[in-house]
Amino acid sequence: MSFKGWIDKHYPEPNIYRWIGFVLEGISATVLFLLMALTCVDVAGRYLFNNSINGAFELTQIGLTVLVFAQMPLITWRGSHVVVDLLDNVLGNRIVKVLGLFSVLIVSSSFYFLAVRIYQLAERSLRRGEVSEYLKIPTGYLTEYIAIMSWMTAACMLTYGAYRVLKGDNETQQLGE
Helix, strand or coil, X not given: CCHHHHHHHHCCCXXXXXXXXXXXXXXXXXXXHHHHHHHHHHHHHHHHCCCCCCCHHHHHHHHHHHHHXXXXXXXXXXXXXXXXXXXXXXXCHHHHHHHHHHHHHHHHHHHHHHHHXXXXXXXXXXXXXXECCCCCCEHHHHHHXXXXXXXXXXXXXXXXXXXXXXXXXXXXXXXXX
Protein backbone atom coordinates (compact mmCIF):
# COMPACT_ATOMS: atom_id res chain seq x y z
CA MET A 1 0.00 0.00 0.00
CA SER A 2 1.32 3.44 -0.86
CA PHE A 3 1.72 6.21 1.70
CA LYS A 4 -1.17 8.16 0.16
CA GLY A 5 -3.37 5.05 0.30
CA TRP A 6 -2.47 4.52 3.95
CA ILE A 7 -3.24 8.18 4.73
CA ASP A 8 -6.58 7.96 2.90
CA LYS A 9 -7.52 4.82 4.82
CA HIS A 10 -6.59 6.02 8.32
CA TYR A 11 -7.39 9.74 8.00
CA PRO A 12 -10.82 10.18 6.40
CA GLU A 13 -11.01 13.88 7.26
CA PRO A 14 -11.06 16.36 4.38
CA ASN A 15 -8.17 18.51 3.15
CA ILE A 16 -5.86 20.14 5.70
CA TYR A 17 -7.58 18.50 8.66
CA ARG A 18 -6.18 15.18 7.46
CA TRP A 19 -2.62 16.50 7.68
CA ILE A 20 -3.21 18.26 10.99
CA GLY A 21 -4.45 14.94 12.36
CA PHE A 22 -1.44 13.12 10.93
CA VAL A 23 1.02 15.61 12.47
CA LEU A 24 -0.70 15.67 15.87
CA GLU A 25 -0.85 11.88 16.02
CA GLY A 26 2.80 11.76 14.96
CA ILE A 27 3.69 14.10 17.82
CA SER A 28 1.65 11.99 20.25
CA ALA A 29 3.21 8.74 19.07
CA THR A 30 6.72 10.16 19.30
CA VAL A 31 6.14 11.54 22.79
CA LEU A 32 4.58 8.27 23.92
CA PHE A 33 7.59 6.34 22.61
CA LEU A 34 9.99 8.75 24.35
CA LEU A 35 8.04 8.42 27.61
CA MET A 36 8.25 4.65 27.34
CA ALA A 37 12.00 4.80 26.68
CA LEU A 38 12.51 7.27 29.54
CA THR A 39 10.61 5.04 31.96
CA CYS A 40 12.53 1.93 30.89
CA VAL A 41 15.92 3.61 31.19
CA ASP A 42 14.95 5.24 34.49
CA VAL A 43 13.77 1.96 36.04
CA ALA A 44 16.79 0.05 34.69
CA GLY A 45 19.13 2.73 36.01
CA ARG A 46 17.45 2.68 39.40
CA TYR A 47 17.59 -1.07 39.87
CA LEU A 48 20.76 -2.02 38.00
CA PHE A 49 23.02 0.97 38.70
CA ASN A 50 21.35 2.39 41.81
CA ASN A 51 20.96 5.75 40.02
CA SER A 52 17.87 7.10 38.28
CA ILE A 53 17.59 9.80 35.61
CA ASN A 54 17.60 13.29 37.07
CA GLY A 55 14.35 15.10 36.27
CA ALA A 56 12.53 12.04 34.94
CA PHE A 57 9.40 13.01 36.86
CA GLU A 58 9.33 16.51 35.31
CA LEU A 59 10.01 15.12 31.84
CA THR A 60 7.15 12.67 32.31
CA GLN A 61 4.80 15.48 33.35
CA ILE A 62 5.79 17.56 30.33
CA GLY A 63 5.46 14.57 28.01
CA LEU A 64 1.99 13.74 29.30
CA THR A 65 0.94 17.35 28.85
CA VAL A 66 2.14 17.37 25.24
CA LEU A 67 0.48 14.01 24.60
CA VAL A 68 -2.92 14.86 26.07
CA PHE A 69 -3.23 18.31 24.53
CA ALA A 70 -2.10 17.07 21.10
CA GLN A 71 -4.96 14.56 21.17
CA MET A 72 -7.69 16.95 22.37
CA PRO A 73 -8.38 18.54 18.96
CA LEU A 74 -8.41 15.12 17.29
CA ILE A 75 -10.81 13.62 19.79
CA THR A 76 -13.06 16.63 19.39
CA TRP A 77 -12.81 16.58 15.60
CA ARG A 78 -13.63 12.90 15.33
CA GLY A 79 -16.38 12.99 17.93
CA SER A 80 -14.64 10.36 20.03
CA HIS A 81 -15.94 11.69 23.32
CA VAL A 82 -17.92 9.66 25.73
CA VAL A 83 -21.52 10.33 24.77
CA VAL A 84 -24.61 9.45 26.75
CA ASP A 85 -27.68 9.26 24.54
CA LEU A 86 -30.34 8.16 26.97
CA LEU A 87 -33.02 10.52 25.66
CA ASP A 88 -32.22 10.53 21.92
CA ASN A 89 -34.96 8.04 21.04
CA VAL A 90 -37.49 9.83 23.25
CA LEU A 91 -36.85 13.43 22.17
CA GLY A 92 -36.73 12.99 18.41
CA ASN A 93 -34.18 13.89 15.77
CA ARG A 94 -34.92 17.63 15.51
CA ILE A 95 -34.61 18.30 19.25
CA VAL A 96 -31.46 16.16 19.44
CA LYS A 97 -29.91 18.26 16.64
CA VAL A 98 -30.81 21.51 18.42
CA LEU A 99 -29.34 20.21 21.69
CA GLY A 100 -26.27 19.01 19.77
CA LEU A 101 -25.73 22.46 18.25
CA PHE A 102 -26.25 24.04 21.66
CA SER A 103 -23.63 21.75 23.18
CA VAL A 104 -21.21 22.51 20.31
CA LEU A 105 -21.57 26.23 21.02
CA ILE A 106 -21.18 25.79 24.77
CA VAL A 107 -18.13 23.52 24.52
CA SER A 108 -16.37 25.56 21.84
CA SER A 109 -16.93 28.86 23.61
CA SER A 110 -15.81 27.32 26.90
CA PHE A 111 -12.59 26.08 25.33
CA TYR A 112 -12.03 29.46 23.67
CA PHE A 113 -12.39 31.50 26.85
CA LEU A 114 -10.43 28.95 28.84
CA ALA A 115 -7.62 29.22 26.30
CA VAL A 116 -7.66 33.02 26.56
CA ARG A 117 -7.15 32.79 30.32
CA ILE A 118 -4.48 30.10 29.99
CA TYR A 119 -2.60 32.24 27.47
CA GLN A 120 -2.72 35.21 29.85
CA LEU A 121 -1.23 33.00 32.56
CA ALA A 122 1.46 31.84 30.12
CA GLU A 123 2.43 35.41 29.31
CA ARG A 124 2.64 36.21 33.01
CA SER A 125 4.75 33.12 33.59
CA LEU A 126 7.17 34.13 30.83
CA ARG A 127 7.37 37.72 32.13
CA ARG A 128 8.22 36.48 35.60
CA GLY A 129 10.70 33.90 34.30
CA GLU A 130 9.03 30.97 36.03
CA VAL A 131 10.82 27.67 35.50
CA SER A 132 10.27 24.06 36.51
CA GLU A 133 11.60 23.06 39.90
CA TYR A 134 14.36 20.63 39.02
CA LEU A 135 15.32 21.01 35.35
CA LYS A 136 14.69 24.78 35.20
CA ILE A 137 12.61 24.53 32.02
CA PRO A 138 10.51 27.68 31.36
CA THR A 139 6.91 26.73 32.11
CA GLY A 140 5.36 29.57 30.11
CA TYR A 141 6.03 27.89 26.77
CA LEU A 142 4.26 24.72 27.83
CA THR A 143 1.35 26.81 29.09
CA GLU A 144 1.21 28.60 25.72
CA TYR A 145 1.08 25.21 24.02
CA ILE A 146 -1.89 24.25 26.21
CA ALA A 147 -3.68 27.47 25.22
CA ILE A 148 -3.02 26.95 21.51
CA MET A 149 -4.26 23.37 21.62
CA SER A 150 -7.35 24.54 23.51
CA TRP A 151 -8.01 27.09 20.76
CA MET A 152 -7.59 24.34 18.17
CA THR A 153 -10.03 22.20 20.12
CA ALA A 154 -12.56 25.04 20.14
CA ALA A 155 -12.13 25.52 16.39
CA CYS A 156 -12.50 21.80 15.72
CA MET A 157 -15.64 21.64 17.82
CA LEU A 158 -17.13 24.70 16.14
CA THR A 159 -16.40 23.62 12.57
CA TYR A 160 -16.59 19.89 12.21
CA GLY A 161 -18.53 19.29 15.41
CA ALA A 162 -21.35 21.48 14.10
CA TYR A 163 -21.03 19.85 10.68
CA ARG A 164 -21.43 16.37 12.20
CA VAL A 165 -24.50 17.46 14.15
CA LEU A 166 -26.15 19.08 11.12
CA LYS A 167 -25.24 16.22 8.79
CA GLY A 168 -26.54 13.70 11.30
CA ASP A 169 -23.30 11.71 11.37
CA ASN A 170 -23.77 10.28 14.85
CA GLU A 171 -22.00 7.00 14.20
CA THR A 172 -20.18 5.72 17.22
CA GLN A 173 -16.96 3.81 16.95
CA GLN A 174 -17.10 0.34 18.36
CA LEU A 175 -14.26 -0.96 20.46
CA GLY A 176 -11.66 -2.73 18.36
CA GLU A 177 -12.27 -0.74 15.17
